[in-house]
Amino acid sequence: MDGKSQEWLWPSPATVSSPNSDSNGPSFIRLQNLLTGEQNTDTFHQQAATTPGCTFRRCLGSLMQVPSQTKRHNGLKPKEVVIKEAKDFLMEYYASLRKENTEAHLKRQADVIDEIQAKGLYELTEQELTYGCRLAWRNASRCIGRIQWGNLHVFDARDAVTPEDMFNAITDHVKYATNKGNIRSSITVFPPRRDSMHDFRVWNVQLIRYAGYEQADGSVIGDPSNIEFTKICQSYGWRGNGGMFDVLPLLLQANGTEPHLFEIPEELILEVPISHPEYDWFEELKLRWYALPAVSCLLLDIGGVEFPACPFNGWYMVTEIGARDLGDTNRYNLCKPVAQYLKLDTRSETTLWRDKAIVELNRAVMHSFLKHKVTLVDHHTASNTFMQHLDNEQKLRGGCPADWVWIVPPISGSATKVYHQEMLNYKIKPSFEYQEDPWKIHTKGSQRKFKDIAKLVVVSTDLMGKVLAKRIRATILYATETGTSERYAKMLKKLLDIKFDAKVVCMADYDFSNLDYEKLVFIVASTFGNAEAPHNGEEFGRRLHFRAHPIDLNASRTGSLHLPRRKSKLRANETEDRTSSFMINVKYSVFALGSRAYGENFCAFGRSLDTLLRDFGGERICPLGEGDELCGQEESFRSWAGKAFRAACETFCIDAVDHSDATTSLTTIPSWSENNFRLVFDKKKTAAGLLEALSELHSTHIEPLTVLSVTNLQSSSSLRSTVLVKLKKASESNLCYFPGDHLSVFPRNDPEIVDQLLRKLADKESSDITTQLEYLSNEGIWTVDTHMPATFTLREAFMRFIDITSPPTPQFLHCLTSLAMDQNDRNKLAELAKGSKEYEDWKFWKNPGLIDVIEEFPSVRLPATLLLLKLPRLKQRYYSISSSMAMTPDEIHITVSVVAYHTKSGKLRRGICSNWLNSLKEGESVPCFIRAAHGFRMPPDQSVPIIMIGPGTGIAPFRSFWQQRLADKNREAAFPVTVTKETRFGKMTLFFGCRESTKDDIYMDELKDCLTNGVLDVVHKAYSREPGQQKRYVQDLMKDHGGDLLHTILDEDGHIYVCGDVSMAADVSRTIQNLLIDYGLFDQEDAIEYVKTMKERGRYHEDIFGITLRTGEVTERIRKAAQR
Ligand SMILES: Cc1cc2nc3c(=O)[nH]c(=O)nc-3n(C[C@H](O)[C@H](O)[C@H](O)COP(=O)(O)OP(=O)(O)OC[C@H]3O[C@@H](n4cnc5c(N)ncnc54)[C@H](O)[C@@H]3O)c2cc1C
Ligand SMILES: NC(=O)c1ccc[n+]([C@@H]2O[C@H](COP(=O)([O-])OP(=O)(O)OC[C@H]3O[C@@H](n4cnc5c(N)ncnc54)[C@H](OP(=O)(O)O)[C@@H]3O)[C@@H](O)[C@H]2O)c1
């Protein structure tokens, strides 16, 4: 501070305005920038914690440590103080989430107060801790690098018990933060103070520092500032090498016990040899400095809870090393030697040799860190970013506590911007605090013997192995409709578990508020509907989307969730346009599952999650992976998983296993062994009820519906069947649905196929005996496995729970390889198990079910436990409901196309569910639940005209629409109201398509009635195979009636509903776009945008069944295109 003019160091009366001043001083303090003349008014200091400090008589501004503010080691704060600080902190925390004074906030506050009353302190949640740590940094008035405060990575080590635990956590911290030189700001928080006896402390002032050895003549080798601590380490048995730059060991105290010594593994300490950009002689000085400045002596105070051990780091500013560590006369004191090398006249201060030398020292440090790619900031840049920080904080909080004495760099003061800025210093909580040196308050145990010392060294060496294997937590979130994403997520877990502590969570079960606090997140998610989330990813997607577009929340609730799509490829500087820094510490990567059959909607949900996470500040460590179910999905997944795993290892500085190991681990996953699983049969037991078991397996409440009738809607001359299945609800059931919703049906496998399979099993005699699936736990105890219901029979399992007809996955084939007796079978299976092109071709041509595999590889032995564990679950099928509760309140109708086709290799195949439904007799039971289709509801305003387009079975939901309209009309006829615009019924137009008028023109009579009684206004029918007529599709009719159609859409704000096959739906969308262009209303770009906007605004609805029309042809075409 010498030489700074007094008149502007202390706010002059003119700069202190006092409109609201009270006994604590003025409410507003004006701060000037002496360079620019700008003024700011600090109001934030009003929230400062009241601590004794400066008075009108004297200023303590340049004291290193104000004695009265140094935390004494005298136990917990009084309860009322903890309660007050906790309340203040929770208010700030919940306000940051925009949830202040909500039920959640008040409940948390009440719980915390109870906890404090009972125990004197409380436990911060992980999220609160993270937030508190970041705030403490933000409030640290002496730190110039605070613009980074939101980026602090928090390691929660509050579960540490022993010094070894502390050592593990610290080495983790050092590894992560060092990051091969790309330094990351981090903090590790050890258990809080609980009383006056059991503190956790890191005795080192910084985690990495150089020893100072005092010599007999009073000189010092090494860093003089560490003489005292070096002696303490020596008294605990440490023997340094006596060099200039010996890294001191860690001295760690757990739970108030005697501290333990640990050497930090050499490979974890990054040091930079110092050279100069111009002077070669500099290397003769043999200087070096460590990369990671990690302060470990301060106490962290968050919400009244004190953490006496909380090492944290940012990165160095050059002057800290060049000017202070190397230049200060009470440190390495190198100005003179450098000046001598520079041949400067050191006899008189007037030559300014000291200043020249110190600049060269700083240049050398800067040059060396840059050369070795180690993060380091120069003091000018740091000063500029701090000015930016002040500006940000002024806008956000009305001020920023700042200690000018510390902020202004030790050299070139007035050449930096901060020098000219008035600052106000005050204390805001949470905060970092000075505390007493641990060795001054610790009563040392008896002097250690050499044996003990030797033991300590052994412990330390032994720990190094463990340290290097320490796990970072990874969260794998999946969203799935038909189970594939879940399976992949579990495969990924096996791979990640090699180096991380991974857990798999369904998005629906995930606490969204944890997302900001994750370290490593992987997402595996499919797309369903049309560019929509699978049902168990809807809420997660909606919440993420809501963060970006808060006002859209209601829209996305009522309409379909059309998440934003990526508009353009990522740019090189993508980090700069992030919209937020919420998830700044979250490293992530996404794998999206989808089908190219869905065109521009391919993998839409996964893609939008990937973009949203990045927009929220997440760091994408590996590019988005995409897997097309029509071509090599699993192979794409494996390739992405391998890359994502390696990227995660690199990010967290973990030595990755080599590529082949990772790939092997993916193919052998999941590991099943005959010795680890068994079936325990018990003739006396009865199996669990079917509904109960299905509900348990699918985590959904499943109800039985009873068959009333199954009627073929196609004529007897047709070779195909489409059936109307009428189901009745149980009298006590409260199943409800709206027109447009889906019925989820749990099917049954063909009993003949099941019989064939059971005959092949080793346990065939026991097929109908109640059994239980058990696995051998790590502790050697047989435990019930939850893949299956608690009790079941094998026949029931293969009829109801296990999918035995879908083509087996490569992993399953891998398991079979070792069970094949014949070498040829083994070879072929091994080849297919690679999941490469050969597998894809095999699957495409044969569409093989399990029975086909058994026939193709007859030497394979099939243990039942393998099938139960490794085959997928038999999934529910969806059917668009074809009835309205307003017409038949106790019934649910569905329109089912009975699936039968020939594989490419010529075998007849029958769809499981549709054929089962077709075979049902009156009174039989169908396990079901309702799946709401929010995006396919009739407009709430019944006067809005609607256009329905659904060829073939796509007509199914429209029967529920016309039934609803009929019921509404009947009700109105019974209770007439004055007809106004609002009560008038809008026009209903149907476009339907089928092959021949005499064969599959389903619901023909019902439609005639609807036209007669005015329920439907117009029905257009397209016949594609009508003898003697030209082929017509619904799209052709739309073109024929384009004028009417556009009038309904544009002039009457009509809604469009499209149902059925995905390619048809895309064609229909294109047809509308083309009509808009052909009628001269829009150019191409605007037409596309118009239809897109209709979809987003909930005026264009799609109910997509998947690929159902011309399935073989379409899949082959897409497959070929994908292979090209
Ligand atoms: C939201 C939604 C709503 C639906 N609504 C209805 C509805 O109202 N009515 C209706 O009938 N269906 C509807 N479906 C389809 C229905 O869910 C079933 O997919 C359908 O009944 C077939 O099931 P399955 O068990 O009989 O056939 P599966 O045993 O599941 O066999 C079907 C599989 O066989 C293969 N396949 C089928 N045809 C061919 C072919 N020609 N060449 C090669 N492979 C082929 C495909 O892999 C196909 O996925 C809907 C689907 C969804 C997603
Ligand atoms: N998951 C499944 O695999 C699944 C589910 C349901 C149904 N299916 C199967 O799919 C078939 C569907 O039966 P369905 O009664 O719903 O329909 P469909 O009788 O096959 O077809 C209905 C009408 O749509 C036409 N069409 C075909 N492609 C079209 C397109 N791109 N755009 C507009 N119209 C098009 C057909 O013409 P064409 O004369 O050109 O065919 C026909 O006129 C059945 O064979 C059934 O087995 C499979």
Ligand SMILES: Cc1cc2nc3c(=O)[nH]c(=O)nc-3n(C[C@H](O)[C@H](O)[C@H](O)COP(=O)(O)O)c2cc1C
């Ligand atoms: C009815 C239906 C709709 C689908 N919609 C899309 C879609 O819009 N985009 C896409 O890429 N894939 C779509 N798919 C394909 C699925 O994403 C694909 O089958 C995926 O592998 C399913 O993974 P899951 O089992 O984890 O749900 C759809 C599939 C079905 C059956």
